Amino acid sequence: MKKIIFFHLLNDYSGSPKVLSQVIETVAKNGFDAELFLGGKGSAGFLSSVPCIKKRYIYKRYNNKILTLLSYTFSQLVLFVKLLRYRKSSAVFYVNTLLPFGAALAGKLLGIQVFYHIHETSIRPKPLKIFLRWVVQKCSSSNIFVSHFLAKTEGFHKIESVVIYNSIPPSMADIASRHVYQPLPEGKFSVLMICSLKTYKGVNEFVQISRLLSDNHGMEFRLILGATNAEISDFFSGITLPENLTIISSCSNVVPYYQKTSVLLSLSKPDEWVETFGLTILEGLSFGIPCIVPPVGGPIELVSENHEGYLIASDRVEDISAKLVFLQNNADVCYRLSEAAKMKSGSFSSEKFESGVIGVFDGI
Incomplete structure (x- = not known):
């Protein structure tokens, strides 16, 4: 052997x-x-x-x-x-x-x-x-x-x-194949990002976007970080986080979060860290979730502009915020992007x- x-x-x-x-x-x-x-x-x-x-x-x-x-x-x-x-x-x-x-x-x-x-x-x-x-x-x-x-x-x-x-693992792929995407799961437009606790991953930009949309009571944000509660507390020490943002520490099973997500964000900062593939992007696509990703690196092999989602640099937080509001108000666009996302995930x-x-x- x-x-x-x-x-x-x-x-x-x-x-x-x-x-x-x-x-x-x-x-x-x-x-x-x-x-x-x-x-x-x-x-x-x-x-x-x-x-x-x-x-x-x-x-x-x-x-x-x-x-x-x-x-x-x-x-x-x-x-x-x-x-x-x-x-x-x-x-x-x-x-x-x-x-x-x-x-x-x-x-x-x-x-x-x-x-x-x-x-x-x-x-x-x-x-x-x-x-x-x-x-x-x-x-x-x-x-x-x-x-x-x-x-x-x-x-x-x-x-x-x-x-x-x-x-993605076959077990996750099986669950994803049976998932029916909804633009407003649980009655709210839900925005998700999953990443390590690094500034170059766009953690601060995600918080900034949630803060810009804090008056939008029909939208919620979830940030899953590969870090302990202590590390997260230390990172955000002295920072007041918006009420529409929920932060989840080290999570071994992200499936339930994908099942109640409207849009997935990937906000890596290309001048500090170029995303070479984007496994969370692929996971999101497999659940039929439209994705907003950086316009460089591996993510462009997963997402095409206005097809499975959108290509927007992470420093354009106002543009990303506006795109989220647009999708929140246009369920037909969300469904179109979702269908393309599911189809694209089949290539991986x-x-x-x-x-x-x-x-x-x-x-x-």
């Missing part, structure tokens, strides 16, 4: 561990032996219950960026040393995101094939990104990119690569995702 050893830095409820969990489930049910190395202590996330042996290596994030960078560097040195015992292994290494470079270096040293699943382009500081790209160039046998935008932006000379679009099926993943490992 062929063995695949997976590497990820931090388990949480964000996109890259969610996709990795689907990859592990795919290879496991296709007869591969899977093992996973995770950084940090037993934090909850999408990788908590994957069907494979899990091993831990040291890593901790700090509020201080320098301390976090030192912790990260040390974690990769520890990981590198741990992997030296695989010197006679016939396994392959699967590095999820650019960050677990210790695994790639160990694989190169040991003569083990290294596969990279690349999700991101916005890595800071810049010298770190240059170094991580150098490691990929020297160590990778094959690269998987989550979008054509990312493959074009972060392509590597002479390294075989393939684009495998993310998909779990079957296509699984076929792409297994295709990468054919012949190894």
